[in-house]
Amino acid sequence: MANIIIGMRLGLSPRNSKQSSTSNESQSQALAISSDSPRLIKHVYDAQDQIFRTVMRAAGSSVLVIMAMVGIFLALRASEALGKVGLGFFTIQAWEPDSGNFGIAAVIAGTVIIAVIAVSIAVPFSLGTALYISEYAPRRIKKFLITLVDLMAAIPSVVFGLWGFFYLQNEITPVAKWISQNFGWIPFLSVQGSDPNDPLTSNTIFTSSSLIAGIVVALMITPIVTSVMREVFSQAPIGEREAALGLGSTHWGMVRNVVLTFGKGGIIGATMLGLGRALGETIAVYMIISPVFVIQPRILENGANSVSSLIALRYGEATQMGMSALMAAGLALFILTLIVNFVASSIVARSRSGASS
């Protein structure tokens, strides 16, 4: 009886409470049977829950459906262009879809160059920042710093683009010049088309380069890389930390041997995650680079390219064939980021499960 009253308070339908009372009766009948054999436990959902569970499952599947549709529709749209150009799609550097002479060799190379620059700048700084927040920062400001990192992850990419174009571009030119003068013998740091030792040489050769785009993208991915690393570091087991300190280790010795050792997988995973983000960045890169359709490995020199900025640049004037070619480029980017991210998240997940044991 008490059960029924509570059931009413919870707002259950009377039908439900009736069911529970009948089950009470059947239970008291069952008590009379003395033999105690295991019985099958069966969960019966009423209509309301049946519907709710179906809706939940459908909502969960929607994510899968969207992701599958992204792949399928891009592939469908891309098939026309891919059929026309064939395997040349991966080797041709030019982008002239209407004459059938196009491929992603140059733009994919450009995307990877910018992403690698971004990651190699962002990871050391993120590592330091994450270590600072989790191991060095006073407890009072720790929470504030974590919020600040989250806030920075929400800065729109177009704002980074503005900063890169109107501020960084001018500031970085003398540095790029200095690097090319002193380290120009390293092939990818050289600059063609101007003599770097000539003081009257124009600075424009150093603008709109992969390096500038890479620095801006580095700042964009720093918050996400930092927050993943910090999370992994904070899960380093307290027992081992205290053991290290108890054995007379310095603070850094403890960080080096416990936190970094336990967080190794997390560091690699966060790096890959950052790489995935860097590969897909559009607007900031688009605003900074001046597109070239050759593989351009000299990172200080004017001229770079990326798949996403190619799409943003060409979608407006594209013919049907051009659009199909852009869809193919988008598909390639989609698959690339998907692979990088699956590898990254599996590494992070494995390191987390290791740390919590």
Place this chain on the structure above:
Amino acid sequence: MANTEIVEEQKRQLHGLRIRDMLTTLTAATAAISATGFMFAVAPLNGALSFVLLSYVLFVAFYALITALDEDREGVKDRVASVIVRSAAVVIFSALVFIVVFTITRGFEALPYLNFFVEDMSLAGPLDPLTTGGIIHSIIGSLIQIAIALAITIPLGLITAVFLNEMPGKYSRFVRTMVEAMTALPSIVAGLFIYATAILILGVQKSGFAAALAISVMMLPIMIRASDVVLRIVPSTLKEASLGLGAGSWRTAWMVTLPTARSGLTTAIILATARGIGETSPVLLTSGFTASLNLDPTNGPMVSLPLAIFQFVKSPEPTMIARGFGTAAVLMLLVLILFILARVLGSDVKISKRLAGLLKFRRGDK
């Protein structure tokens, strides 16, 4: 006799700054800056950035040298590592704060004019001064697009998050992995996807609605992940109590799980909004561009704040660039306000306690 002297020993300071450390830092810094200044005077070096870099390297070297006077190898390593870690954090935080400050200061050129907030750009040409034209069309456009996107993503996102928590198993684990992958979907690909489906196949024209769909694709995974984390910390005893009293899974989710996590879910929604409102590239492909106010999301192009920034700074005219920065400042402030709102609602212990108390009262005493 000796014991009494030991008792009088002073209490040791276990943490906080030591004068010795501060002196070491100051000495190393002074030495590094003077040495760099000297090098710049004799050697052919120039540039502010190279000055900073060189003096930093020298600073670390001098610091290590001074600490080596009274520490062993491990001690020196400890100190130097701590300096490097701290400076990495300083560089990152100051760079990111600088980006925000830079944008907002440059934006102040356009912000004092009231017309900037109430007019659109339909009557203002590229050469017109800042006293004509404004960004009301993009503010309204952003609000309409984000409202449609929220109407799609809040129900879908929250139900998916409940699904991940209430129906654990192989399938939901797979869904969670796909959500992770979707978080990293390049925004331009989301734009292309909506372009390929809604615009090319379904025949929706470039409009605010198509842009809202593209934004939804970007917002959905963020909302699912954030609310998944929140729902996971709802105490299972509460849910079990509800189920034990005879409530079904729908009743439990609707009357126990979601209300308990309300403040955290609000945070998740606001975080996703902050991310969605700043998306440029999906909107670029799907909404088209217009200079005039458009209130109808289903018909004709509709501009959002990030897209307006993008269009303004394409122009070489200083007034247009000033407008771009002004728009960026408005967008940044909007994101900032949303973020502070999220933190206040999400971390307010009082609110969630009161909520818990309220729940207890309603369930127990009525």
